[in-house]
Amino acid sequence: MTSHIDPITWPELSPILSPLAADILTSSASLHKWTEEYGSPLHLVLPSELNANVEGLRRVFDERGVGHAIYYGAKVNKSSGLMRAALEAGAGIDVSSVYELRDAVKLGAWGSGIVATGPAKTAQFHDELVRIGALICVDSPEELTDVSKRLPTDGVEQPVLLRLQPKGHEKSRFGMAGETVRACLSRIAADDRFRFDGIHFHLSGYRWQDRAVAFEEAAKLMEEARAIGLSPKMIDIGGGLPIQYVSEVAWEEHLLRQRADDYRTGKVPASFYPYGGPQSAAAWLSCFLDAQLSSGLTIEDYLKQRELTLAMEPGRSLVDQAAISAFRITRVKDLGGGDGVIFVEGSSFSACETWFASEFMVDPVLLRQNDRARADEPFRGYIAGHSCLDEDVLSNRWLGFSQIPEAGDLLVWANTGGYQMDLLENEFHRHPMPKRLCVTKSAAGQLSIYPDN
Ligand SMILES: Cc1ncc(COP(=O)(O)O)c(C=O)c1O
Incomplete structure (x- = not known):
């Protein structure tokens, strides 16, 4: 089958692509073959990229000689292949449910190679964490009580972190104010079944500056813990490191130029993920480590000194x-005046930003089914899912094409691994769950797929 790639002509937020992602995204014949075989939407998972991302962060730590523990936040994607890649890269796993925990254990994670940071753990989840000696991040005095009820008396210490709700974040329901952390420290100091490992926090947003401020508060609590005889060894800053999905220039220009008319809703969403942010995750981490505390020490120096x-x-x-997600076009409906709706096989539950009143601001690539000559005909379309819900829209943005897409063509999005592809997926209308396949590339440049399990 021959095929042709047709870039979106407007608004031009083309994805930044790694060499492997670019290879897959332009392998039109393979993508058509795989969607024919496995259905649409089809999620392709690239485990080697996760490995490289762990390495990128580790390099920053190693170059500076800072002790570190990177736990992969498994909530971000349901793929086992990605969890396995994190373990192969030597990372730990952050689990937020008993099910994520069981998957991690099945893949070989154990003990303090697992941390549970989620706030609402069940008794069963606590029991299984305690059984393997995983690091439990305690969210509240109530959770500390619950964990203490489940601890054995065999002399094995249970490692715990206490989750701080840093000053200025009082509206969050997660974590504890400094005073409450202090009260928990006293309780832990009086109970030799616990081992206090340190302070954790996780903030929403993506600014390293906010984490540096919270770090200072955490560091003070660490000193107080030492003063009452505890021996903590880590400060845990959670997640929130950025991805650069599109170029910073394209992103800034787009934000300046976009108008209400660019959306079929007639409204520009109130907020977006910073898709074209200025920093990679590694650069973000370097800035964080270079941030200065009020003592004059940088965070890096403080960590090394202590x-x-x-x-x-x-x-x-x-x-x-x-990850890459491919959707097959089922129909293009003419709305007149060069506008249309592009219906895809699959739904916005596999591309979920619109459900958060925002947009995934990365243009898909159109992979035409064949090279049959088509007349150039500028066309503007928004992308709708196959359900009966009016709001089942993958893109409220009008996307520009030089030729009208057709049934059987594919719309393919890059970089869908981060919450996008499977946070909301379900079997609405009894459609089966989308398939996930892992993709690798051989030394000879051959792409191959295997099931994600
Ligand atoms: C406690 C905690 N840690 C880590 C993360 C991962 O954040 P991100 O995916 O932005 O890195 C989250 C996300 O919600 C979280 O709640």
Whole structure:
């Protein structure tokens, strides 16, 4: 089958692509073959990219000689292949449910190679974490009580972190104010079944500057813990490291130029993920380590001086470039005046930003089914899913094409691994769940696929 790639002509937020992602995205014949065989949408997972992302962060730590613990935030994607890649890269796993925990254990994770940072753990989840000696991040005094009820009395210490709700983040329901952390420290100091490993926080947003401020508060609590006889060894800054999906220039220009008319809703969404941010995750980490504390020490110097480990649970940034999602077009409906709706096989539950009143601001690539000559005919379309819900829209943005797409063509999005592809997926209308396949490239340049399990 021959095929042709037709870039979106407007608004031109073309994805930044790793060499492997570019190879897959331009392998039109393979993508058509695979969607024919496995259905649409089809999620392709690239485990080697996750490995490279762990390496990228580790290089920053190693060059500076900072002790570190990178836990892959498994919530970001349901792929086992990605979890396995994290373990193969030597990362730990951050689990937020008993099911993520069981998958991690099945793949070989154990003990303090697992951290559980989620706030609402069930008794069963606590039991299984305790059984393997995983690091439990305690969100509240109530959770500390619950964990203490489940601890054995066999002399084995249970490692715990306490989750701080840093000053200025009081609206969050997660973590504890400094005063409450202090009260928990006293309780832990009085109970020899616990081992206090350190302070954790996770902030929404993506600014290293906010984490540096919170780090200072965490560091003070670490000193207080030492003063009452505890021996913590890590400060854990959670996730929130960025992905650069599109170029910074294209992104800034787009934000300046976009208008309400660019959306079929007639409204520009109130907020977006910073798709064209200025920094890679590694650059972000360097800035964080260089941030100065009020003592005059940088965070890097403070960690080294106190011989502390910097722990983190990046989710999104570790799956940068690690997934691609292909949707087959079922029909293009003419709305007149060069506008139309492009219906795809699959739904916005596999491309979920519109459900958060925002947009995935990365243009898809149109892979035509064949090279049959088509007349150039400028066309503008938004992309709708196959369900009966009016809001089942993958892109509210009008996307420009030089030729009208046709049934059987594919729309392919790069970089869908970070929450995008499977956070909301379901079997609405009894459509089966989309398939996920892992893709590798041989030394000879051959792409091959295997099931993601
Ligand atoms: C406690 C905690 N840690 C880590 C993460 C991962 O964040 P990100 O995917 O932005 O790196 C989250 C995400 O919600 C979280 O709640």
